[in-house]
Each structure stands twice: as structure tokens, then as C-alpha cells.
Amino acid sequence: MNSKDNVLEIKDLKVDAHTVMGTAELLNIKHLEIKTGEIFGIIGESGAGKSLLALTILGLLPKNVYVKNGQILYKGEDLLKKSQEELSQRIRGKGITMIFQDPMASLNPVFTVYDQVSQVISRHNPGLSKKQLYDRVIEMLELVKLSDPENTMKKYPHELSGGMRQRVLISMALSAKADLLISDEATRALDVTIQAGILKLLEELAEKLGLSTLFISSNMALASTVCQRLGILYAGEVLEIGRVEEIIRNPRHVYTRSFLSSLPTVEKKGKPLPIIKGIYPDPLNKAKGCIFADRCPDYSAECSQNKPTYHEVIPGHFLACIKEEKHKPSSDNDMD
Amino acid sequence: MDWGEINLKNEVILEAVGLKKYFPIETGFLKKSIEYVHAIDTVNIKVNKGEALGIVGESGCGKSTLAQVLVNIYSPTEGKIFFEGVDVSPKAARNSLGFKKNIQMVFQDPFWSLNPRKMVRDIIMEPLKVHRIVEYECFDTEIERLMDMVGIGKKRMFSYPHEFSGGERQRIAIARALAARPKLVILDEPTSSIDTLSQAEILNLLIELRDEFNLSYILISHDLSVVHFLSDRLAVMYLGKIVEIGKTETVFNLMYHPYTQALMKAIPLISSNGTVQNIEALEGNVPSAINPPKGCRFHTRCYKCQEICRNKEPELREFEDGHFAACHFANQS
Numbered sequence: 001m002n003s004k005d006n007v008l009e010i011k012d013l014k015v016d017a018h019t020v021m022g023t024a025e026l027l028n029i030k031h032l033e034i035k036t037g038e039i040f041g042i043i044g045e046s047g048a049g050k051s052l053l054a055l056t057i058l059g060l061l062p063k064n065v066y067v068k069n070g071q072i073l074y075k076g077e078d079l080l081k082k083s084q085e086e087l088s089q090r091i092r093g094k095g096i097t098m099i100f101q102d103p104m105a106s107l108n109p110v111f112t113v114y115d116q117v118s119q120v121i122s123r124h125n126p127g128l129s130k131k132q133l134y135d136r137v138i139e140m141l142e143l144v145k146l147s148d149p150e151n152t153m154k155k156y157p158h159e160l161s162g163g164m165r166q167r168v169l170i171s172m173a174l175s176a177k178a179d180l181l182i183s184d185e186a187t188r189a190l191d192v193t194i195q196a197g198i199l200k201l202l203e204e205l206a207e208k209l210g211l212s213t214l215f216i217s218s219n220m221a222l223a224s225t226v227c228q229r230l231g232i233l234y235a236g237e238v239l240e241i242g243r244v245e246e247i248i249r250n251p252r253h254v255y256t257r258s259f260l261s262s263l264p265t266v267e268k269k270g271k272p273l274p275i276i277k278g279i280y281p282d283p284l285n286k287a288k289g290c291i292f293a294d295r296c297p298d299y300s301a302e303c304s305q306n307k308p309t310y311h312e313v314i315p316g317h318f319l320a321c322i323k324e325e326k327h328k329p330s331s332d333n334d335m336d
Numbered sequence: 337m338d339w340g341e342i343n344l345k346n347e348v349i350l351e352a353v354g355l356k357k358y359f360p361i362e363t364g365f366l367k368k369s370i371e372y373v374h375a376i377d378t379v380n381i382k383v384n385k386g387e388a389l390g391i392v393g394e395s396g397c398g399k400s401t402l403a404q405v406l407v408n409i410y411s412p413t414e415g416k417i418f419f420e421g422v423d424v425s426p427k428a429a430r431n432s433l434g435f436k437k438n439i440q441m442v443f444q445d446p447f448w449s450l451n452p453r454k455m456v457r458d459i460i461m462e463p464l465k466v467h468r469i470v471e472y473e474c475f476d477t478e479i480e481r482l483m484d485m486v487g488i489g490k491k492r493m494f495s496y497p498h499e500f501s502g503g504e505r506q507r508i509a510i511a512r513a514l515a516a517r518p519k520l521v522i523l524d525e526p527t528s529s530i531d532t533l534s535q536a537e538i539l540n541l542l543i544e545l546r547d548e549f550n551l552s553y554i555l556i557s558h559d560l561s562v563v564h565f566l567s568d569r570l571a572v573m574y575l576g577k578i579v580e581i582g583k584t585e586t587v588f589n590l591m592y593h594p595y596t597q598a599l600m601k602a603i604p605l606i607s608s609n610g611t612v613q614n615i616e617a618l619e620g621n622v623p624s625a626i627n628p629p630k631g632c633r634f635h636t637r638c639y640k641c642q643e644i645c646r647n648k649e650p651e652l653r654e655f656e657d658g659h660f661a662a663c664h665f666a667n668q669s
Contacts, residue, residue, distance in 0.1 A: 045533060161621045191558065192558055192599065192602045193598065193599065193602045193617060193618040194394075194617075195602070196602040196616060197617035199615060199617075200615075219532070219604070221561075221604040221605055224604070224606060224612045225613070245610070248606055258533070262532055263532065264535075264539055264562055264565035265605065265607055266588070266608075267607065268565065269565055272540045272543065272544075273539060275540065279501075280501075
């Protein structure tokens with residue numbers, strides 16, 4: 001594990017929130033890394049903390065939410081130690097950038113595409129001449145494969161289709177040459193045919209610019225088509241991280257297995273889909289032991305006593321489950 | 337024209353013949369209509385008793401409009417609708433309670449389709465009252481029965497919608513739809529706004545209910561894996577027209593129409609043995625429904641496009657038993 005290869009590394013991150021009902025434990029991530037140039041997927045249901053993780057990385061937490069402890073290392077620098085001013089000057093936009101679910105809500109309806117893209121560019125490169133700015137906008141729109149950039153940039157967001165809007169947003173996000181893109185369900189509002197185009201674009205950008213992407217999604221099939229590695233997030237905790245093929249063919253955590261088996265694939269037609277009993281954990285009142293214990297079919301008493309250690313089962317594949325620990329008497333060396 | 341039938345022994349519950357819905361675009365002081373949005377253009381469908389018909393297509397292809405015309409939210413511009421052999425096209429017939437009771441709808445987003453100011457009991461009670469399903473004294477037992485059926489504890493009868501999760505809300509919406517004891521339920525993207533695990537529960541529930549009450553479904557979705565799981569027959573729509581219709585398995589395996597192929601290729605799927613399908617994007621956008629392209633409506637994006645496609649609109653032709661596609665070059669690869 002060479003930390004130079006990682007664009008982002010999260011260590012022992014705990015995020016809590018003050019509420020009227022008490023303290024809610026929202027995130028508890030032992031270790032997570034995003035390598036340079038890779039597309040890393042975070043999969044979870046709604047309420048798992050996927051979007052909160054993105055906001056924590058960007059330092060945009062709501063007022064009542066705070067980081068209890070941990071480190072978020074972006075190219076070796078701890079983002080949590082930086083001031084808001086430093087973050088907005090040097091990190092947000094220039095280093096880490098983000099695209100959101102609904103492109104229409106992220107674009108300003110009263111300005112043209114040119115106005116909006118050029119504003120971002122001139123904010124990060126003050127002193128560009130009009131001509132230079134114009135060329136940069138064209139360059140950015142060509143980068144995201146918008147057809148006919150000269151005409152497109154004169155249009156208002158409502159004149160564009162959903163896929164084109166999302167492309168404009170990606171071009172804005174990348175216009176300050178960021179090297180980590182956070183995509184928060186960016187294709188959810190799009191049609192499947194358009195979605196496929198955006199996914200292809202993300203893959204190309206990763207290849208061409210060496211852009212790393214944190215791909216947040218609740219759709220396992222979608223994420224597995226673009227990502228190289230996946231992390232499974234459940235109630236704020238990462239249960240399993242591994243390469244996509246490993247996670248899909250050989251899921252080790254019961255939750256991952258249930259998640260996969262509840263997908264209605266072609267072969268499962270005519271049979272009831274297996275489901276997990278129980279309800280999602282309440283962040284105000286989290287279990288002391290394994291977070292998944294009360295819904296787990298392989299439950300035993302020790303599960304609810306101790307938190308499972310987060311260990312490496314095979315190289316590059318991490319897991320938090322007591323049962324698997326016993327099956328494979330392997331190392332705890334990731335905890336060093 | 338008689339097509340789209342898989343089992344002649346089956347009774348047809350709903351049939352639409354030559355259905356059209358144009359929305360006028362009104363401009364100027366006199367609200368003169370000069371242009372029309374061709375939302376659905378000459379659609380023929382049949383739904384058999386106990387069958388689930390899936391409808392897929394991109395947004396803007398008219399699948400939701402079709403559902404809304406069938407359930408009488410909009411009246412059709414042209415065409416006839418038959419319910420159990422009775423012509424319900426006249427306004428009076430469609431507005432009668434007897435007809436409305438038979439077709440119920442479950443909407444896409446359970447966060448919007450349930451009245452936030454009403455308790456679950458009142459939400460489910462509404463159809464019971466309107467359609468006089470049971471006597472007033474039996475309302476509570478009936479509501480308990482319905483809640484039990486969709487798997488929500490009857491203790492929560494006096495809760496409000498915001499107290500439920502997305503999956504549970506969709507169950508309440510299903511309970512409300514079934515309260516009127518319909519024969520046909522139209523499901524408009526029933527699982528697209530809920531999580532994967534809740535989706536599995538809802539899909540199981542829908543199948544159980546169908547087997548128990550011999551319901552027919554029309555399932556509208558853009559998620560092909562959901563459609564494949566639930567439906568017996570599948571119709572693919574593009575720009576207001578059905579381009580391919582047949583048994584779900586045949587549509588998935590044969591894919592006569594180039595649009596069906598493009599749609600299938602764009603969908604991320606994991607198969608049970610753990611292989612991930614490589615996705616391919618379909619270039620271009622759906623053309624405007626105000627001035628749909630001449631000839632075949634798909635020709636602007638089709639890789640098979642030739643001269644004839646630009647001029648002559650292809651008819652639905654039968655390729656297999658009960659499998660139709662509208663393409664000039666359907667059986668040439």
C-alpha cells in the first residue's frame with residue numbers, strides 16, 4: 001500500500017451530529033482509499049451516508065454535523081486541518097470537485113451555458129483575456145463531447161436535454177483541472193441510453209486526464225459497469241471493499257450477498273427474490289457490535305458484543321465480519 | 337387487426353384500438369392550437385386476464401401518457417378502449433364508477449402520491465367510501481385486512497405517511513389501489529424511487545398479489561430488469577409508437593427492432609454468474625414529438641437507416657407467434 005498512489009485516503013473517520021434527540025453517529029469509516037486514475041464506487045441504500053461522505057471530504061458539512069476524529073488525506077495533506085478559506089482557495093474546484101444528481105437544479109436557469117462555464121474558469125484563472133476565455137470554454141465543452149460547442153454555449157439550460165446538462169456540469173466541474181471528481185448519483189435523473197453515454201465519458205476522462213472518481217450510487221449494476229473497485233456502505237460503515245469482479249462473483253459479507261441476490265436478474269424470474277428481514281439501523285441508537293448483526297442470518301452472540309475488525313481477506317479485499325475472520329485465519333496487518 | 341395475443345384461451349381484459357393522444361399547444365390571445373404534441377400515436381394493445389404487460393421506453397416516449405389515458409386521467413384524442421369487451425370510449429362510460437373501480441393505478445413516487453395530511457387509515461378508506469366496497473361498520477376490518485395483505489402492521493393505521501420509509505409508502509399506495517378490488521392495476525415505475533432491497537420486497541409482493549387475486553398488471557418502467565422480472569409480455573415504445581411487442585423472453589432474446597437492441601445494450605446488468613454487461617450508448621436524442629420524423633420515427637438514430645426508412649413508416653409485422661416489430665429490416669442483421 002503505497003500512499004503516493006492514492007489521491008485520497010480516509011483513516012478512522014468518525015462523523016457525528018447533534019440532534020434534539022441526542023448524538024447521532026453518522027459515519028464510521030476505518031479505512032478507505034481512492035487510487036490515482038481509478039473510478040471507485042460507493043454503494044449503499046438511502047440513509048447509508050453516501051452523500052454525507054462526499055460533503056465531509058469537501059468540508060461542506062451542515063452546522064450540526066461535525067467530525068469527531070480521523071483523517072482525510074488528499075495527496076498526503078489532511079483536509080480536516082485546513083480552514084474553510086484554504087479549502088475554497090486551493091481544494092474545492094482545483095483539487096476535488098463534485099457533480100450532483102439533478103443537473104437542472106445545479107445550473108442557473110437565467111444564464112447561458114457560456115456565462116456559467118466561463119464564470120468558473122475565470123474564477124480559477126483570473127486575468128484571462130476574452131479570447132482566451134472563449135477558447136477555454138470551447139475546449140472544456142469539447143472535452144465532455146458536447147456536439148457543436150459554439151451553438152450549445154449560447155443556449156440556456158432549459159434548451160438542453162438532461163444528458164447535455166449533465167455534460168455541461170461535468171465540464172464546469174473539471175474546468176479548474178481538478179484531479180478528484182465526486183459524482184453523487186449523477187446519472188439517476190437520466191434515461192438509460194443517455195446514462196450509458198455519461199458513464200462512457202467518465203471512463204474516458206479517467207483514462208485521458210488521469211482523473212480519479214468517487215462514484216456514489218445505490219445501483220450495484222450501474223456502479224459495477226464503470227468502477228474498478230467498490231465499497232459497500234451500510235449505516236455509515238464500510239462493510240466490504242474490493243475489486244468489482246471479486247465483490248460481484250465472490251461477495252464475502254452477508255449484506256453484500258443479500259444486496260446482490262435481491263437484484264431481479266434475468267435468471268431469477270418466476271421465483272420470489274430473497275430479502276433481508278429487519279429495518280435499517282437508527283443512527284441515534286447504534287449497535288455496539290457488528291452494525292449488521294440484528295438482520296444477519298448468520299448471527300451468533302459474539303456478533304453483538306464486539307465490533308468486527310476491518311481486515312484484509314485477500315490482497316486488496318477488506319471485510320468487516322467476525323465469521324469470515326474465523327474461516328480464513330488471515331492477517332490483521334491492515335490495522336497497523 | 338388482431339395481434340399481440342399469446343393465449344387465445346385467455347380472456348382479454350383491456351383492449352385499446354388505434355389509440356391517439358395529441359396535446360394541443362395553445363398560443364395567442366384566442367388560444368388557437370396550431371401545433372400538437374403527438375404523445376401517443378396509433379397504439380394498439382391488449383391485456384389478458386392475469387397477465388402482466390410491461391411497457392418500456394425512454395422518457396418522452398409516451399408510456400406514462402398511455403397509462404394515464406387508459407386509467408382515464410386524460411381522454412383519448414382518437415381510438416377506442418374496450419374493458420372486458422365493453423366499449424368504454426364514450427365519456428359517460430369512462431366516468432362511471434363501475435369502470436373506474438376496475439382500473440386502479442400505483443404511481444411512481446410514494447412521497448407525492450400519498451396525502452401528507454391524512455392518516456393511513458383515511459388514505460385506504462377513501463376508495464372504500466367512494467366505491468362502497470363494504471358497509472361503514474366493516475371499514476376498519478377491511479383496512480386491517482388490506483394492511484395485513486401488503487405487510488404493514490395494523491397498529492400503524494393511525495400513522496401519517498411521513499412516518500414510513502419509501503418501500504412502506506409504496507405498500508400503502510398498493511393497498512389503496514387494491515382497496516377498490518380492481519381487475520387491472522397500472523403500475524407506473526413502482527420501484528424507481530425506492531432502494532434495491534425494498535424493491536425486491538415490492539416485486540415479491542406484486543407477484544404474490546397477482547397470483548392471489550388473478551390481477552392483471554400494466555407495468556411501466558425504464559428498468560428492464562424489473563420489467564423482465566414481473567411481466568409476461570413486453571412492449572417497447574419509441575416516440576408515441578409501439579416498435580416491438582411480444583413475450584418478454586422473446587423480446588429479450590430476439591430483439592428484432594434496432595431500438596430494442598440499443599435499449600438493451602445501454603442497461604447495466606449483473607447476471608447471476610457475476611458477469612457485468614458492457615454498456616453502449618445510443619447516440620442522439622429523442623426527436624421532438626411535435627414534429628415527429630417522417631417515415632420510421634427511429635431513423636434519425638438508427639444504424640440500419642436507409643432511403644425507405646426516411647420515407648415510409650414501417651408497420652408492425654409478425655415475426656414469431658405473437659411477436660411483432662415495426663422495422664423494414666427487422667430480420668436482417
